[in-house]
Amino acid sequence: MVAQVIDGKAFAAKVRGQVADQVAKLKEENGITPGLAVVLVGEDPASQVYVRSKGKMTVEVGMNSYEHKLDVDTSEEDLLALIDKLNNDPAVHGILVQLPLPKHLNEDLVINSIDPAKDVDGFHISNVGLLGTGQKSMVPCTPLGCLMMLRDYHGSLSGMDAVVIGRSNIVGKPMAQLLLGDSCTVTIAHSRTKDLPDVVRRADIVVAAVGRPEMVPGDWIKEGATVIDVGINRIERDGKNKLVGDVDYASASQRAGAITPVPGGVGPMTIACLLANTLTACCRANALPEPEGLTA
Numbered sequence: 001m002v003a004q005v006i007d008g009k010a011f012a013a014k015v016r017g018q019v020a021d022q023v024a025k026l027k028e029e030n031g032i033t034p035g036l037a038v039v040l041v042g043e044d045p046a047s048q049v050y051v052r053s054k055g056k057m058t059v060e061v062g063m064n065s066y067e068h069k070l071d072v073d074t075s076e077e078d079l080l081a082l083i084d085k086l087n088n089d090p091a092v093h094g095i096l097v098q099l100p101l102p103k104h105l106n107e108d109l110v111i112n113s114i115d116p117a118k119d120v121d122g123f124h125i126s127n128v129g130l131l132g133t134g135q136k137s138m139v140p141c142t143p144l145g146c147l148m149m150l151r152d153y154h155g156s157l158s159g160m161d162a163v164v165i166g167r168s169n170i171v172g173k174p175m176a177q178l179l180l181g182d183s184c185t186v187t188i189a190h191s192r193t194k195d196l197p198d199v200v201r202r203a204d205i206v207v208a209a210v211g212r213p214e215m216v217p218g219d220w221i222k223e224g225a226t227v228i229d230v231g232i233n234r235i236e237r238d239g240k241n242k243l244v245g246d247v248d249y250a251s252a253s254q255r256a257g258a259i260t261p262v263p264g265g266v267g268p269m270t271i272a273c274l275l276a277n278t279l280t281a282c283c284r285a286n287a288l289p290e291p292e293g294l295t296a
């Protein structure tokens with residue numbers, strides 16, 4: 001079997017188009033422009049690339065983008081003061097603090113100081129709790145993007161066996177919650193999982209969020225399964241820098257029914273969902289109806 005490629009890049013462009021339409025409507029009918037503030041501490045090159053790309057796409061859909069670049073040795077006090085300012089700024093509907101933060105900053109403390117209503121990453125404990133109890137929340141962008149692609153491809157996910165490899169707070173755990181919410185039978189695998197190949201072989205849906213280049217080979221994939229590859233790994237091959245996922249695409253695409261590529265799969269959907277979340281936050285802040293099809 002040769003897998004159908006799930007084109008995250010094209011899907012993301014469609015989602016951004018929907019967001020742009022809604023933003024135009026908000027401006028015209030309500031005189032409101034959604035605003036997204038992105039905070040970057042330090043000069044990690046990969047983070048700088050993402051932040052630039054987020055800023056560009058924010059402006060492209062008609063939103064205001066506020067970038068705050070702080071020195072690598074910024075104190076916790078100063079960072080918290082900035083977040084407080086953004087929490088109280090009515091022009092800012094979404095706040096994203098780029099992770100990882102430099103070691104001297106307490107990530108949990110920083111994230112939990114963001115107003116949950118503006119927490120477009122969905123990382124605040126209050127949003128995590130709301131998601132876990134099936135209540136309306138801000139849903140983390142990467143898992144939301146994966147869910148949108150799965151729903152688009154399958155329609156209903158009800159009753160499917162899903163295996164999520166990885167249990168991080170930003171991808172694995174919220175992904176598992178969303179799949180459970182769509183009535184999958186969910187297994188969360190991690191570095192201590194016994195017989196990982198056998199666990200993965202049972203899955204109708206495999207979501208790989210590990211951070212290990214091409215660690216999932218094709219022969220772990222059940223014939224016809226859907227594979228969502230979250231991994232973003234930079235490697236050197238044949239003297240060239242390459243971006244590869246956590247799944248060995250060449251072999252997995254010979255067995256899967258559908259698969260997301262890297263690049264051009266989950267990554268672009270993450271940014272599209274960040275914009276969708278900012279729009280949702282803006283609508284909620286103004287007691288306006290929420291955009292349809294852009295939330296979980």
Ligand SMILES: NC(=O)C1=CN([C@@H]2O[C@H](COP(=O)(O)OP(=O)(O)OC[C@H]3O[C@@H](n4cnc5c(N)ncnc54)[C@H](OP(=O)(O)O)[C@@H]3O)[C@@H](O)[C@H]2O)C=CC1
Binds near residue numbers: 165190193266267
């Ligand atoms: N496309 C996108 O938009 C995004 C992509 N990413 C990418 O996704 C990947 C995962 O990110 P993130 O969740 O933040 O990573 P973390 O490092 O926080 O988590 C990795 C998880 O993988 C598990 N793991 C590690 N080694 C193995 C192994 N050999 N077998 C099984 N499980 C293992 C770990 O288990 P344990 O808990 O036991 O240590 C952990 O739960 C990275 O490549 C990252 O770059 C991340 C965010 C967004």
Ligand SMILES: Nc1nc(=O)c2c([nH]1)NC[C@@H]1CN(c3ccc(C(=O)N[C@@H](CCC(=O)O)C(=O)O)cc3)C=[N+]21
Binds near residue numbers: 049050100121232262
């Ligand atoms: N607070 C916070 N929220 C995040 O959502 C967050 C974060 N911190 N820290 C880093 C990770 C990673 N992440 C990606 C976003 C887009 C692509 C993306 O667009 N990737 C392109 C390729 C980009 C390239 O060429 O480097 C693709 O896969 O096609 C990848 C990764 C968001 N993250």
